[in-house]
Amino acid sequence: MSRALPGSLLTRIALVLLAALVVEFIGASAINAWQRRQLISYEQVRLMAGHIGAAQRIAADAPRDERDQLMRDLSSPHLQLTWSIAAPLPPHAPDDTSLSNMRSIMFPLSPDAGRRDMRLRMEGPEGRREMTGAFALDDGSFVSFRAQPLYDTAPPRIPLLGLHLALVAGVMIAALISARAILQPLRNLARTADAVGGAQAPSFEAEGPLEVRQLAVALSGMQTRLLKAIEDHTESLVAVSHDLRTPIQRLRLRAALAPDGEWREAFAADLLDMERFINSVIGYMSRGETEEPRLVDVAALAMTAADDAADAGAQIEYHGPDVATVETRPLALKRALGNLVENACKYADAVVIRLAQHDDELVLTVEDDGPGIPAERREEAFLPFHRLKGGRAGAHAGAGLGLSIVQNAVAVMGGRVTLSTSSLGGLAAEIRLPAAP
Amino acid sequence: MSTEPLHHIAVVDDDAGIRTLLVRILRESGYEATGAEDGGALRRLLAERPVDLILLDIMLPDETGLDLCREVRAGGGAAVIMVSARGKEADRVAGLDVGADDYIAKPFGRSEVLARIRAVLRRSTSPAAPTARPAPESLAFAGWRYRPRQCELISPTGAEVTLTGAEHELLLTLLRNPQRTIGRERLLELARGRLGHASDRSVDVLISRLRRKMGDGEASRPMIHTVRGIGYMLAVEVDAAG
Numbered sequence: 001m002s003r004a005l006p007g008s009l010l011t012r013i014a015l016v017l018l019a020a021l022v023v024e025f026i027g028a029s030a031i032n033a034w035q036r037r038q039l040i041s042y043e044q045v046r047l048m049a050g051h052i053g054a055a056q057r058i059a060a061d062a063p064r065d066e067r068d069q070l071m072r073d074l075s076s077p078h079l080q081l082t083w084s085i086a087a088p089l090p091p092h093a094p095d096d097t098s099l100s101n102m103r104s105i106m107f108p109l110s111p112d113a114g115r116r117d118m119r120l121r122m123e124g125p126e127g128r129r130e131m132t133g134a135f136a137l138d139d140g141s142f143v144s145f146r147a148q149p150l151y152d153t154a155p156p157r158i159p160l161l162g163l164h165l166a167l168v169a170g171v172m173i174a175a176l177i178s179a180r181a182i183l184q185p186l187r188n189l190a191r192t193a194d195a196v197g198g199a200q201a202p203s204f205e206a207e208g209p210l211e212v213r214q215l216a217v218a219l220s221g222m223q224t225r226l227l228k229a230i231e232d233h234t235e236s237l238v239a240v241s242h243d244l245r246t247p248i249q250r251l252r253l254r255a256a257l258a259p260d261g262e263w264r265e266a267f268a269a270d271l272l273d274m275e276r277f278i279n280s281v282i283g284y285m286s287r288g289e290t291e292e293p294r295l296v297d298v299a300a301l302a303m304t305a306a307d308d309a310a311d312a313g314a315q316i317e318y319h320g321p322d323v324a325t326v327e328t329r330p331l332a333l334k335r336a337l338g339n340l341v342e343n344a345c346k347y348a349d350a351v352v353i354r355l356a357q358h359d360d361e362l363v364l365t366v367e368d369d370g371p372g373i374p375a376e377r378r379e380e381a382f383l384p385f386h387r388l389k390g391g392r393a394g395a396h397a398g399a400g401l402g403l404s405i406v407q408n409a410v411a412v413m414g415g416r417v418t419l420s421t422s423s424l425g426g427l428a429a430e431i432r433l434p435a436a437p
Numbered sequence: 438m439s440t441e442p443l444h445h446i447a448v449v450d451d452d453a454g455i456r457t458l459l460v461r462i463l464r465e466s467g468y469e470a471t472g473a474e475d476g477g478a479l480r481r482l483l484a485e486r487p488v489d490l491i492l493l494d495i496m497l498p499d500e501t502g503l504d505l506c507r508e509v510r511a512g513g514g515a516a517v518i519m520v521s522a523r524g525k526e527a528d529r530v531a532g533l534d535v536g537a538d539d540y541i542a543k544p545f546g547r548s549e550v551l552a553r554i555r556a557v558l559r560r561s562t563s564p565a566a567p568t569a570r571p572a573p574e575s576l577a578f579a580g581w582r583y584r585p586r587q588c589e590l591i592s593p594t595g596a597e598v599t600l601t602g603a604e605h606e607l608l609l610t611l612l613r614n615p616q617r618t619i620g621r622e623r624l625l626e627l628a629r630g631r632l633g634h635a636s637d638r639s640v641d642v643l644i645s646r647l648r649r650k651m652g653d654g655e656a657s658r659p660m661i662h663t664v665r666g667i668g669y670m671l672a673v674e675v676d677a678a679g
Binding site (some may be wrong): 242245246248249250252253254256257268271275294295296297299300301303304307308311322323325330334 | 452454455458459461462465522543544545546547592594595596597598599600601602603604646649650652
């Protein structure tokens with residue numbers, strides 16, 4: 001429905017209702033008119049019978065040579081009258097019960113001679129018949145007639161009902177379609193609202209009736225305000241985290257200057273925890289950054305992740321091809337893989353990164369021999385700030401954001417991440433990425 | 438016993454605590470060190486005494502560390518290590534673009550910063566690699582492309598190949614000395630700068646990792662040659678651009 005139509009939703013609905021009622025009224029009138037046409041046949045026959053009866057009397061009273069002309073004069077387009085000496089139709093058999101209805105109508109309207117010898121015949125297709133007949137006169141001549149078209153069938157009840165139902169159904173459907181079209185802008189709005197919070201902020205189209213346009217503008221404003229609030233919060237959180245780095249830097253340097261002792265080691269470890277926590281939070285918050293997909297050698301990426309972890313002291317291996325090129329987002333993948341490897345090294349002794357390249361997807365798995373995650377807790381493990389217990393002795397607790405970061409990063413890449421049990425005995429975290437060859 | 442004068446390092450950071458602590462750590466490690474709280478203080482210091490290396494924080498109050506770095510490098514002389522916040526890749530690249538020799542991400546540890554300083558000082562005083570020559574924008578070799586500042590390696594098929602920090606150092610050294618043998622010792626020093634701990638095996642491991650990622654292991658004519666008993670060499674031509 002374009003803007004050319006009246007603006008308000010109420011007005012449009014009212015118009016549709018009005019149109020439906022008018023069409024229903026017109027349609028019902030048409031059906032009634034048709035029905036009436038069916039009913040006319042009784043009255044028509046009576047009139048005709050009266051006409052024929054009068055014609056018989058006139059013919060009986062008139063001299064024989066004038067009768068033919070008189071009959072012609074009395075004819076009308078629907079009723080042709082003629083006079084003949086001989087009978088144009090065979091006589092009516094006594095046991096012939098057809099046209100008894102007709103006969104009973106015509107009987108009282110004919111003079112005596114006509115009553116005695118009335119011959120009627122009906123021809124033609126159903127509903128549009130032609131009746132011919134002949135009435136005897138006293139002197140043995142006949143007045144005959146032909147009446148057409150003649151509707152003799154009673155209005156059929158079932159089709160009549162069907163017609164009415166069809167009309168109602170047709171009007172209802174048309175009205176529903178119109179109503180649906182009127183409400184389409186509302187549906188579009190709902191769909192747009194569903195997309196809020198996703199990868200891109202959708203734009204609310206201001207279209208349709210006045211009320212819907214107002215709603216679109218309001219929703220658009222609300223989205224802008226919400227996004228701004230989120231952005232402000234994120235910015236301040238990131239700023240706070242950045243600012244924390246300065247005191248942490250000082251503490252690290254101070255600890256380095258402190259006299260040797262186990263105190264220093266523990267202190268440095270705690271500071272590292274704090275720093276990792278901050279990095280984790282910042283990493284989680286900055287998931288909104290957009291990155292263009294490019295060609296990446298995922299095998300090299302996975303090997304590097306394994307090497308970096310190994311250089312930091314972990315027991316980790318890479319199993320897979322030397323080269324695996326796909327189009328994806330390298331920063332997101334590094335973030336996802338990095339977090340999975342970090343988790344694995346935190347909870348287990350031995351870690352394996354496996355890469356398998358199939359025709360339409362890439363499967364990257366991080367397996368470890370740690371305690372794993374029981375099946376019933378796997379879904380909640382992805383929740384942000386949700387920590388699982390049971391890290392290795394001496395391992396830091398972390399912010400509980402690792403798996404949420406992985407999930408967000410994998411979603412940005414259009415893939416899926418699932419947790420299961422590894423053949424090594426611990427957790428197997430599997431990332432599946434769609435891969436165009 | 439060395440008769441060499443101690444290297445003089447300037448620490449530029451607006452936080453007094455960090456300045457003091459760093460200066461102390463550097464002095465304890467055998468350097469001369471002076472703190473400067475902003476660009477003006479650094480300029481005054483440079484005018485008074487020679488400075489060998491500057492630890493420069495990218496976030497300074499009155500002017501950005503980048504502009505300051507550009508100014509210092511234009512004047513020649515001191516090497517610069519940019520101090521940026523961790524995770525800000527753009528800062529790192531920007532620092533290298535304006536001529537910094539290296540970068541380090543805050544918060545860093547004692548051993549980390551000392552290793553970086555050692556590496557940069559060694560590079561700047563080594564006769565083979567003058568300080569004034571910054572890394573070129575991009576290096577092309579055998580269909581591969583390497584951009585040192587972004588630490589980006591692109592394969593002939595256009596795919597980005599990820600490397601560890603130490604692998605980047607090795608590759609860059611090989612690329613800056615094409616068709617010249619580089620001794621294992623030198624490569625070991627570089628590896629130590631990034632790895633913190635490096636054994637003799639480290640260089641071999643790094644080279645083999647590089648080869649694997651560059652598909653060199655299977656090639657009939659590998660790009661990285663082993664020169665037995667001495668070291669390694671990049672056997673292909675290198676085109677430097679920018």
